[in-house]
Amino acid sequence: MSTVTKPYHIGRKISRIRELKDMKQEALAQALGTNQQAVSAMENSETIDEEKLIDVAKALGVTVEAIKNFSEESMISYFNTFNDNSTANGLVNNANHCTFNPLDKLVESFEENKKLYERLLQAEKDKIEYLEKLLHAK
Structure with missing residues (x-):
């Protein structure tokens, strides 16, 4: 068979x-x-x-x-x-190659997210502090 x-x-x-x-x-x-x-x-x-x-x-x-x-x-x-990594007219075709390290970009995005989270956390702390002041004022 x-x-x-x-x-x-x-x-x-x-x-x-x-x-x-x-x-x-x-x-x-x-x-x-x-x-x-x-x-x-x-x-x-x-x-x-x-x-x-x-x-x-x-x-x-x-x-x-x-x-x-x-x-x-x-x-x-x-x-x-x-x-296909062949050369054309003596020049290497780099159309499909990264010009940066993708891991570096990933680390950068994590750092940016961390900074945004810290700003958000600080804004929430400020809001809680303000509301506590309002409660104590009454």
């Missing part, structure tokens, strides 16, 4: 595209005007009629050709282009 997946299992392709779009079966079912069980059955079938495929493509926000031509390998190579 072979564990190799068939190259043209349209249901699996729909399922993977839906997962990559972080969409649940229930959401796709609602967009198609059907129920979750129907979407599950569709994702388990090897073929789907063209009209239904057009509706699924619209619901997923992709083209019918994108569903038909979908492959895990093409997605891996697509996402790897975001981590």
Whole structure:
């Protein structure tokens, strides 16, 4: 028995595209005007009629050709282009690199929050002191 997946299992392709779009079966079912069980059955079938495929493509926000031509390998190579550190014209492409230390920014935000909390605490203490003065004055 072979564990190799068939190259043209349209249901699996729909399922993977839906997962990559972080969409649940229930959401796709609602967009198609059907129920979750129907979407599950569709994702388990090897073929789907063209009209239904057009509706699924619209619901997923992709083209019918994108569903038909979908492959895990093409997605891996697509996402790897975001981590390409090649040079262009001798210059390094720094478009995806931080120019600051994220931990430093995190520490700065904690310090700022601490200062704001201390100011709020002092304002509350001042308010309590003022109210106590008013009570003692009566």
